[in-house]
Amino acid sequence: MSDAVASPSIVPSSGTASGRGGGRGRGRSGSRGRGNRQGSRATTTPRVCSTFKGNTEEMNGHVFQCFNECEDKKHFSKTVEALGEYIAKKLKYPGDMVSLTKDFVRPEIPKPTELEVSETNRLVIAIWKKKVSAYCARTDYLDSNLKTAYAVIWGQCSEAMKGNFTSLDDFEAKSHESDCVWILKEIKGITYRFEGQRYIYLSLNDARTSYYAYTQGAEDSIFSYLEHFRSLVEVLEHYGGAIGEDPGLLDTTAAVSSNTDDATKRLKIARDRTLALAFLKRANRCRFGTLWADLENQFSRGNDQYPINLTAAYSLLVNFKPPKRE
Numbered sequence: 001m002s003d004a005v006a007s008p009s010i011v012p013s014s015g016t017a018s019g020r021g022g023g024r025g026r027g028r029s030g031s032r033g034r035g036n037r038q039g040s041r042a043t044t045t046p047r048v049c050s051t052f053k054g055n056t057e058e059m060n061g062h063v064f065q066c067f068n069e070c071e072d073k074k075h076f077s078k079t080v081e082a083l084g085e086y087i088a089k090k091l092k093y094p095g096d097m098v099s100l101t102k103d104f105v106r107p108e109i110p111k112p113t114e115l116e117v118s119e120t121n122r123l124v125i126a127i128w129k130k131k132v133s134a135y136c137a138r139t140d141y142l143d144s145n146l147k148t149a150y151a152v153i154w155g156q157c158s159e160a161m162k163g164n165f166t167s168l169d170d171f172e173a174k175s176h177e178s179d180c181v182w183i184l185k186e187i188k189g190i191t192y193r194f195e196g197q198r199y200i201y202l203s204l205n206d207a208r209t210s211y212y213a214y215t216q217g218a219e220d221s222i223f224s225y226l227e228h229f230r231s232l233v234e235v236l237e238h239y240g241g242a243i244g245e246d247p248g249l250l251d252t253t254a255a256v257s258s259n260t261d262d263a264t265k266r267l268k269i270a271r272d273r274t275l276a277l278a279f280l281k282r283a284n285r286c287r288f289g290t291l292w293a294d295l296e297n298q299f300s301r302g303n304d305q306y307p308i309n310l311t312a313a314y315s316l317l318v319n320f321k322p323p324k325r326e
Contacts, residue, residue: 052065052158052159054155054156054157055152055155055156056086056152056155056156058086058089058090059079059082059083059086059152059156060082062075062078062079062081062082062083062156063075063079063156063157063158064076064079064153064156064157064158064161064187064191065158065160065161065191066158066160066161066164066190066191067190067191069158069160069161074227074228074231075191076187076188076191076231077227077230077231079156080101080184081101083101083149083152083153083156084098084101084102086152087100087101087145087149090148091141091145091148091149092141092144092145093138093141093142093145094145096109096138096141096142096145097142097145097146097149100146100149100180100181100184104181104184104185104188105181106180106181107142107146109135109138109139109142111135112128112131112132112135115128146178146180147178149178149180150175150178150179150180150183151178153180153183153184153187154175154183157187161187161190164186164190165183165186168186170182188234188238189238200239203239204236204239204240204241207232207235207236207238207239207241208236208241210232210235210236211232211233211235211236211241211278214228214229214232214282215282215283215284216282216283216284216287217284218284218286218287220284222283222314222317222318225283225284226279226310226314229278229279229282230310233275243271243274243275244267244270244271244272244273244274244275245267245270245271246270249270249273249274250266250267250270252270253266253269253270253273254266269308272308272309272310273306273308273309275309275310275313276306276307276308276309276310276312276313277306277313279310279313279314280292280295280306280307280313280316280317283317287322288317288320290322290323291316291317291320291322
């Protein structure tokens with residue numbers, strides 16, 4: 001799995017993307033349809049994923065389920081967000097756990113720098129001792145927090161999801177270690193893998209179609225749009241789809257950027273710019289059309305103001321102020 005998209009510090013999303021098509025409108029990918037173009041807009045009630053609510057009441061019914069158990073394709077990211085909220089409200093030193101739910105990286109507590117042997121200032125020494133004490137306390141709490149988080153994650157897995165773990169060779173060892181990063185990545189893989197029952201060529205084709213067809217709905221918040229966009233990127237890359245690896249893009253990157261002798265650096269630059277451009281291009285034109293037009297006009301004048309990564313593109317939308325109408 002690729003380390004997906006840079007994640008700005010933002011608040012949880014609410015619900016799925018809205019569009020014009022009602023039941024047949026945007027569907028999973030957000031592509032336009034002919035659903036309810038006539039008369040009043042019909043409303044559809046999403047199918048409840050299941051009656052299973054998990055073992056932790058504070059998760060508010062957010063659970064981890066297999067693909068065929070739930071029609072909401074964003075349920076994994078929503079449950080991870082709920083886990084982050086649970087950690088923030090219930091655990092000690094929750095800031096140390098942020099990397100777990102944001103980047104699926106094991107949290108690490110930075111060690112205090114060693115005190116110089118020649119240091120004699122009593123205030124400096126006292127502050128250093130306090131930092132060491134805090135480090136020890138946070139390390140102890142981190143171990144406890146990871147065990148608690150693992151128990152919550154496992155308790156929110158459906159029986160079908162748990163069944164997928166029984167065949168994994170390292171399940172017993174990882175469970176004994178309360179390896180939260182491992183279990184979240186495995187759950188994500190199971191969710192996106194459709195339990196291995198789909199033809200890989202079809203899965204990749206569907207993932208690519210969803211990625212290119214998705215656009216921001218008129219009522220979607222910028223954050224909700226970002227989250228859905230990121231989930232589509234993650235699905236596409238999970239199936240081996242490449243973003244920004246076209247030879248033309250890599251040649252352009254080498255021509256306009258310095259320090260790009262390393263092929264890995266060129267790939268990263270091309271991927272970051274491709275995602276930023278795609279995110280901006282598919283933003284709602286009624287809200288951000290003037291921004292898009294201005295970027296094109298500036299580039300035609302030799303002034304490249306296109307964002308270089310997804311974080312910058314997100315910031316551009318958030319801080320955009322449309323021109324006042326006369």
